[in-house]
Amino acid sequence: DLTPPAVPQMQALPKFTNKDEVLFQWEAEADAVRFMLRYVVGDEDHAEVSVGVKKYALGISALDDGAIIQAMVRAFDEAGNAGDWSGAVSTTIDRTGPNVKILEPTAETHTNGRRPVWKWSAEDGTSPARDYRVTLAPEGRAESTFWQESIEFVPVSDLAPGKYVLRVAARDELGNIGTEQSFPAVYVVAPTVSTPIPIPGAYPI
Numbered sequence: 263d264l265t266p267p268a269v270p271q272m273q274a275l276p277k278f279t280n281k282d283e284v285l286f287q288w289e290a291e292a293d294a295v296r297f298m299l300r301y302v303v304g305d306e307d308h309a310e311v312s313v314g315v316k317k318y319a320l321g322i323s324a325l326d327d328g329a330i331i332q333a334m335v336r337a338f339d340e341a342g343n344a345g346d347w348s349g350a351v352s353t354t355i356d357r358t359g360p361n362v363k364i365l366e367p368t369a370e371t372h373t374n375g376r377r378p379v380w381k382w383s384a385e386d387g388t389s390p391a392r393d394y395r396v397t398l399a400p401e402g403r404a405e406s407t408f409w410q411e412s413i414e415f416v417p418v419s420d421l422a423p424g425k426y427v428l429r430v431a432a433r434d435e436l437g438n439i440g441t442e443q444s445f446p447a448v449y450v451v452a453p454t455v456s457t458p459i460p461i462p463g464a465y466p467i
Contacts, residue, residue, distance in 0.1 A: 359440030
C-alpha cells in the first residue's frame with residue numbers, strides 16, 4: 263500500500279477570539295488513523311503534535327492581543343503513508359474592547375436646547391464595535407444606563423435644566439468592553455424671554 267490518505271479538511275476558525283484555548287478540528291477519510299498537526303503562534307517557529315483523534319485544543323491564555331494562531335494538518339494511514347498538508351486556518355487574539363473617541367461636544371457646553379446631541383466614534387484594530395453602553399448622569403438625580411447601536415445619543419424627551427455628563431463604553435462582537443469615556447459637561451439652561459419696552463417718543467420709519 264503506497265497510496266497516501268486524502269487531505270483532511272480543517273474546520274474554519276472565527277476571525278477573532280477572546281477564549282483561553284483554540285480548538286482545531288478536521289474531517290478525514292476512514293483510512294486515516296493518525297494525524298500530524300502543525301501550528302504557529304505569532305512569530306514563533308512552528309510546532310508539530312501527533313494525535314489519534316480529529317481535534318486538538320491549544321491553550322492560548324498567555325497570548326497578547328493581536329497574536330495570530332495558524333494551523334494545518336496531514337493524515338497517516340496504517341501503512342505509514344503520509345498525505346499532503348491541509349489548507350491553513352487561523353484566528354487572532356482579541357481580549358480588549360474598542361476605544362471610544364469623543365466627537366461632540368469636545369468642551370463644556372451651555373445650551374437652552376432641551377435635547378442636546380452627543381456624538382462619538384469607536385476605534386478597534388481587531389473585532390469591530392457592536393454596540394455601546396450609554397450612561398446619562400444628571401447632577402443630583404439618578405443616572406440611567408442603556409445599550410444602543412447608534413454612535414450618537416439624543417434624549418427622547420426634553421431634559422430639565424441642570425448639569426449632564428454622558429459616559430460611553432463600546433462593546434465588540436466578542437463581548438469585550440472598552441474603557442468608558444466621559445464627555446465634557448452639558449448645562450441645559452431654561453430659556454429666558456425678555457420683552458423690550460421702547461422709550462417714549464417718535465421713531466422714524
